[in-house]
Amino acid sequence: MGARLTGSHVDTQEPKTNPLVSISDEPETLYKRLSLLVKGHDKAVLDSYEYFAVLAAEELGISVEKVYKPPKTIERLTLLKSVHIYKKHRVQYEMRTHYVCLELKYLTSSTAAVYLEYVQRNLPEGVAMEVKKTKIEKIPEHIREPVWDTLPQVEETEVKS
Amino acid sequence: CVTPALSRRTATERMAVDQDWSSVYPTAAAFKPASVPLPIRMGYPVKRGVPPPKEGNLELIKIPNFLHLTPPAIKKHCAALKDFCTEWPSALDSDEKCEQHFPIEIETVDYVSAGTSIRNPKARVVTLRVKLSHLNLDDHAKKKLIKLVGERYCKDTDMLTITTDRCPLRRQNYDYSIHLLTVLYHESWKTEMWESEKTEEDMEEYIWENSCSQKNALDTLLRIKASENVSNVTKEELLASEVVKNYRNSVIALKNEGETENNMSQYKESVKKLLNIQALP
Numbered sequence: 111m112g113a114r115l116t117g118s119h120v121d122t123q124e125p126k127t128n129p130l131v132s133i134s135d136e137p138e139t140l141y142k143r144l145s146l147l148v149k150g151h152d153k154a155v156l157d158s159y160e161y162f163a164v165l166a167a168e169e170l171g172i173s174v175e176k177v178y179k180p181p182k183t184i185e186r187l188t189l190l191k192s193v194h195i196y197k198k199h200r201v202q203y204e205m206r207t208h209y210v211c212l213e214l215k216y217l218t219s220s221t222a223a224v225y226l227e228y229v230q231r232n233l234p235e236g237v238a239m240e241v242k243k244t245k246i247e248k249i250p251e252h253i254r255e256p257v258w259d260t261l262p263q264v265e266e267t268e269v270k271s
Numbered sequence: 272c273v274t275p276a277l278s279r280r281t282a283t284e285r286m287a288v289d290q291d292w293s294s295v296y297p298t299a300a301a302f303k304p305a306s307v308p309l310p311i312r313m314g315y316p317v318k319r320g321v322p323p324p325k326e327g328n329l330e331l332i333k334i335p336n337f338l339h340l341t342p343p344a345i346k347k348h349c350a351a352l353k354d355f356c357t358e359w360p361s362a363l364d365s366d367e368k369c370e371q372h373f374p375i376e377i378e379t380v381d382y383v384s385a386g387t388s389i390r391n392p393k394a395r396v397v398t399l400r401v402k403l404s405h406l407n408l409d410d411h412a413k414k415k416l417i418k419l420v421g422e423r424y425c426k427d428t429d430m431l432t433i434t435t436d437r438c439p440l441r442r443q444n445y446d447y448s449i450h451l452l453t454v455l456y457h458e459s460w461k462t463e464m465w466e467s468e469k470t471e472e473d474m475e476e477y478i479w480e481n482s483c484s485q486k487n488a489l490d491t492l493l494r495i496k497a498s499e500n501v502s503n504v505t506k507e508e509l510l511a512s513e514v515v516k517n518y519r520n521s522v523i524a525l526k527n528e529g530e531t532e533n534n535m536s537q538y539k540e541s542v543k544k545l546l547n548i549q550a551l552p
Contacts, residue, residue: 128354138357142369142376158337165342169349170356216363221356228352230383232299234335238384246373252453254407256460 138218143175143244146212146229150237153208159237160210163229167214170225175213182208283308293344300339302331307338374405377448379441396436397444399452402429406456414475415466416459477526479519488518488545495546517541 146163150156160177167174186204190197217225226241233239286295286308295306304325312322313330325331363369378398382391403413403424416431417424424431433451435444471482479485492515521538528534 131354140359140363140369140373142366152334155335158340162337162340162345165345166349169346170353171358216359218357218359221359224352224355228348232340233383234299234337235385236335238382241381241383243379243381245377245379246369247375247377248373249375249401249405250449250453253456256407256412257457258460 138220140246141217141219141222141243142215142246143242144214144217144222144226145242145244146214147180147240147242148210148212148233148237149207149239150234151206151208152236155234155237156208156210159234160212162232163212166228167212167225170221172217172221172225173215175215177210177212180209180211182206281305292341293339293347296339298339299335302334302336302338304328304331370402370405374401376400377445379445395439395441395444396434397441397448399433399435399445399448401431401452403431404429408456408459411462412456412459416455417475419455419459477523479523484522485519488515492545514541514544518545 148156148159148163150159164174164177184204184206186202188200188202191199191201214225222243230239282305302325304327307325309325311325311331313325313328314323316322363372376399378400380394380396382394384391403416408416420431423433433448435448435451438444438447518541521534521541524534525538
């Protein structure tokens with residue numbers, strides 16, 4: 111907030127370039143949709159994680175399409191209670207898996223890499239994640255035109271039956 | 272001898288209300304009751320009592336906590352990470368535009384979980400989806416491609432889906448799926464000698480020209496004209512006449528789209544016009 115003297119050079123127009131950022135020439139791959147499915151045994155942990163992931167996406171400027179909770183799956187086992195005999199007395203265990211699904215739209219590869227690394231490094235213990243990426247691409251060069259038009263005329267051989 | 276319990280002023284009592292919480296819990300750490308100034312109780316309550324307090328509470332230490340990810344901390348992290356992100360091109364703001372410029376969609380899945388190994392064998396599956404309307408195919412090539420591909424083509428959405436997982440690595444599976452697409456495309460443009468033996472059962476849609484329906488209709492009309500002793504009308508004239516064209520359209524609609532109210536009534540009208548029957552009550 112010092113006084114600006116005439117003749118002093120103040121570079122307020124140039125943005126400060128982060129020395130850690132490196133820009134390469136290769137074109138970015140585009141991801142139309144990124145679908146994160148988070149699985150865990152504890153619903154409260156997943157709720158907190160969902161809040162964190164949604165806030166992180168919004169802060170980084172990623173559009174969140176849908177956040178929904180698929181119904182939980184319960185895997186039950188029935189085992190014998192005793193080590194030897196006593197077939198009529200059993201004990202039952204169950205494993206409950208809760209899910210939270212986050213769908214994000216329209217990410218570039220650098221944004222996706224940054225977001226996924228941030229969100230995966232802060233994945234709590236005992237929680238698993240599946241990331242489904244939908245990449246969009248142009249039709250490759252060799253499928254534009256059928257190659258038979260450009261090849262030189264070759265004598266047709268007998269088609270083997 | 273027993274040392275008297277020292278009442279120590281914990282860090283929680285010395286903390287200011289407006290302190291920087293992200294410096295207390297910068298990374299994921301276990302729950303330290305002396306460092307968290309919240310009066311939390313957790314656990315199963317004793318009879319006619321309350322859940323146990325936070326001092327020496329194993330339940331609070333076991334559960335993963337998000338004390339290092341409070342909203343201000345997340346905002347700080349994102350502000351630092353924002354430099355590494357790039358903008359989505361603003362010209363592609365809808366799904367249709369994405370599809371128009373980038374017709375091929377490649378789906379891959381990554382799996383993150385804790386365990387003895389970070390590898391997951393399901394991670395090598397690659398799914399390639401493309402709409403056939405974006406490929407440069409003519410009529411014969413499109414029909415041949417659909418026949419070659421079989422179940423992988425969905426007629427309602429005009430989408431070809433190729434799922435590859437026969438190679439051990441994801442890059443190899445992706446290359447293989449592109450190779451499959453290339454081979455299918457080029458093979459469908461080729462016309463083999465035995466393709467001329469395509470019979471009526473092989474046809475995907477009903478073609479009226481050279482079918483029994485056309486022969487029967489022309490036969491009937493010729494016989495009607497002969498019995499009325501009209502001068503010889505040629506087949507081409509009959510084919511070009513309105514009634515025959517109507518009949519042709521209604522038969523094609525019936526065969527291709529199935530039997531609906533509309534189609535049946537159209538067929539009825541065209542047959543009546545063709546055979547010159549007056550409207551029945």
